[in-house]
Amino acid sequence: MYVGERAVSPATGVSRWVVVDSRTYGLQTEAVAYLASLRARDCSPNTERVYAGRVALYLNYCLMRRLDWMTPGFLGLAGLQQWLVEAPLPSRRGAAGLGPVRFRSRATANAVMTAVAEFLRFGATHGWVPASTTALLSEPKLLRFTPPGYDTGEFGQRREVQAASFRFRIAEPGYEDLSDEQIRHMIAIAPRARDRFLITLLACTGLRISEALGLHRGDMHLLASSRAVGCGVEGPHVHVRRRTDNPNRVLAKSRFSRMVPVTTDLVALYTDYQFERDRVAQAAESEMVFVNLFRPPLGGAMSYPNTKEMFDRLARTAGHACRPHMLRHSAATRWLRDGVERDVVQRLLGHASPLSMERYRHVDDAEARAAVEHVDSLKERP
Numbered sequence: 070m071y072v073g074e075r076a077v078s079p080a081t082g083v084s085r086w087v088v089v090d091s092r093t094y095g096l097q098t099e100a101v102a103y104l105a106s107l108r109a110r111d112c113s114p115n116t117e118r119v120y121a122g123r124v125a126l127y128l129n130y131c132l133m134r135r136l137d138w139m140t141p142g143f144l145g146l147a148g149l150q151q152w153l154v155e156a157p158l159p160s161r162r163g164a165a166g167l168g169p170v171r172f173r174s175r176a177t178a179n180a181v182m183t184a185v186a187e188f189l190r191f192g193a194t195h196g197w198v199p200a201s202t203t204a205l206l207s208e209p210k211l212l213r214f215t216p217p218g219y220d221t222g223e224f225g226q227r228r229e230v231q232a233a234s235f236r237f238r239i240a241e242p243g244y245e246d247l248s249d250e251q252i253r254h255m256i257a258i259a260p261r262a263r264d265r266f267l268i269t270l271l272a273c274t275g276l277r278i279s280e281a282l283g284l285h286r287g288d289m290h291l292l293a294s295s296r297a298v299g300c301g302v303e304g305p306h307v308h309v310r311r312r313t314d315n316p317n318r319v320l321a322k323s324r325f326s327r328m329v330p331v332t333t334d335l336v337a338l339y340t341d342y343q344f345e346r347d348r349v350a351q352a353a354e355s356e357m358v359f360v361n362l363f364r365p366p367l368g369g370a371m372s373y374p375n376t377k378e379m380f381d382r383l384a385r386t387a388g389h390a391c392r393p394h395m396l397r398h399s400a401a402t403r404w405l406r407d408g409v410e411r412d413v414v415q416r417l418l419g420h421a422s423p424l425s426m427e428r429y430r431h432v433d434d435a436e437a438r439a440a441v442e443h444v445d446s447l448k449e450r451p
Contacts, residue, residue, distance in 0.1 A: 071097055071128045073121030084318075086114070086121040088128070100124045103191045113279075113320040123184035139189075139198045143205050149185070150235045153178035175237035182235045207231040246399040247272075251389060258386050262345040263362060264379055266338040270307075271393055274329045275400035275418050278393035279319045280309045282371055284358040291336045306330045309419065316357065317370035323419040 070091045077084045085108065088100035103124065107117050130152060131138040136145045158171045173181075186206045192198035210232035212221075221227045247255075252272050259265045270281055288308040290300050300308075306328050311321040346352045351368030352360045359371040376393065384391045397418070404414045415423055 070132070071100075071125040073118065073125045075118070084114075086117045088121055088125045097125075097128065099192055099195075099197055100128065100188070102195070103188050106191060111324060113322065114318050115279075115320070120184050120187075123181045124188050126181060127185045127188065139192065140202055142202075146182075146185075146205060146235050150178060150182055150237070153181055154237075175239045179233075179236050179239070182233065186233065186235075206234055208234050245390065245392075245395050246402050247389075247391060247395050248399075249403075251387070251391070252396070252399065255383055255387055255391055259383060261363070262338070262341040263359065264383075266335075266342040267359060267376075268383075268396065269335055269338050270331075271396035272400055273332060273335055274307065275397045275404075276307075276309065276329065277322055277397060277419075278373065278376060280321045280419075281393075282317060282357075282359055282373065282376065283312060283315050283319045283321055284309075285312075285356045286358055287356070289339065289358060291331070291339060302328055304330060305333065305336050315370065317372045319373065321419075323421065325419070325421075327416065327419050329417055 071088050072091045074087055074089050075084050076087045086104050088097040088104070089095060090097065100121070104117055104121055107120060127149065128138055130136075130149050131141060131145070134145065134148065136142075141149070153173050154175055155172070158173065160171075189198050189206065190203050193200060193203045208231070209229050212219075212228045212230060219227075252268070256265050256268050259268060267281060270276060271278065284307065287298075288310065290298065290302065290308065291305040293304060295302060295306075308326060308328055309321055309323075310326045311324055313320065346360065346362060349360075349362045349367055351366075352362060353368070355368050355370065357370040359376075361367055361369045361371060361375070364375075380391055380393060401414055401418055404417070405411070411423065
């Protein structure tokens with residue numbers, strides 16, 4: 070039985086994810102090499118953790134079905150795809166028979182199959198996996214519809230692409246956002262200055278939650294001029310930087326640093342938060358912006374699980390879903406509807422590709438009704 074584990078070097082204290090045999094704690098050499106390749110590509114620790122679990126899951130499936138993981142064959146891979154959605158997940162309560170039976174969604178199964186395909190292709194580049202295995206992983210597909218700006222070639226030759234062979238068809242998930250009224254209500258019901266500042270920061274800047282939790286106090290340039298600290302940017306703003314040594318192990322997704330302007334209202338909320346923070350002596354030692362003030366370890370950097378728990382409590386009080394990424398989506402949607410140029414929004418959000426912007430432009434009910442009423446107004450009147 071294989072499991073993904075976080076290993077910490079006793080010499081350097083550096084942590085990394087590995088796949089080990091749960092009985093002997095021996096390393097699974099090929100899986101460990103694959104995870105090392107993710108680190109070399111500067112993938113986030115969360116990506117490494119998730120892929121360690123998915124590779125371990127694949128190896129366990131092969132053990133269970135008595136398959137050679139290097140040559141599972143078409144039937145073996147097709148069986149894995151089906152098993153992922155049919156096999157019940159372990160109970161969250163830790164005992165068989167307690168709690169509702171849960172299954173993986175098709176979207177989750179697709180994500181696992183993607184990780185397996187990457188692992189096998191990595192093995193092929195090192196000579197561990199034969200070409201006959203990797204040939205099973207994709208098949209030609211003709212694009213009937215192409216994204217905006219996609220160049221199909223002079224004769225449409227680029228319409229044919231390689232698509233995953235083992236992938237469930239699923240409905241594209243919608244992107245949820247929050248109305249301005251819902252966001253104001255969330256801020257109003259948040260009982261702590263820190264939480265009000267975090268909600269407003271995400272809603273006003275469109276930062277990812279990992280970027281917000283990774284902010285250092287030195288990133289907060291909230292005066293009219295920051296020349297005193299060597300920054301030539303005028304007006305209050307925050308700097309988003311990718312760091313690999315944050316104590317809460319969060320990592321900004323984008324490899325490129327960026328500056329995001331903030332409003333004077335946000336500066337005022339940050340000031341309120343500082344008064345709250347100053348009452349906790351342990352917080353003075355931390356360089357992180359968001360720290361634990363109400364539960365141990367006091368002064369420690371806020372983690373994503375703690376933040377999610379805070380948003381879950383707010384959702385129960387507010388009576389509607391509210392997740393950190395919904396605030397980012399709301400900011401992007403609001404900017405685009407207000408006529409902000411797409412390249413400006415792309416820069417604010419830290420997107421590398423302009424195609425990433427497509428998800429944020431959707432039609433709300435008011436826009437749909439206005440469009441229909443406009444067409445109706447063009448009818449000839451008797």
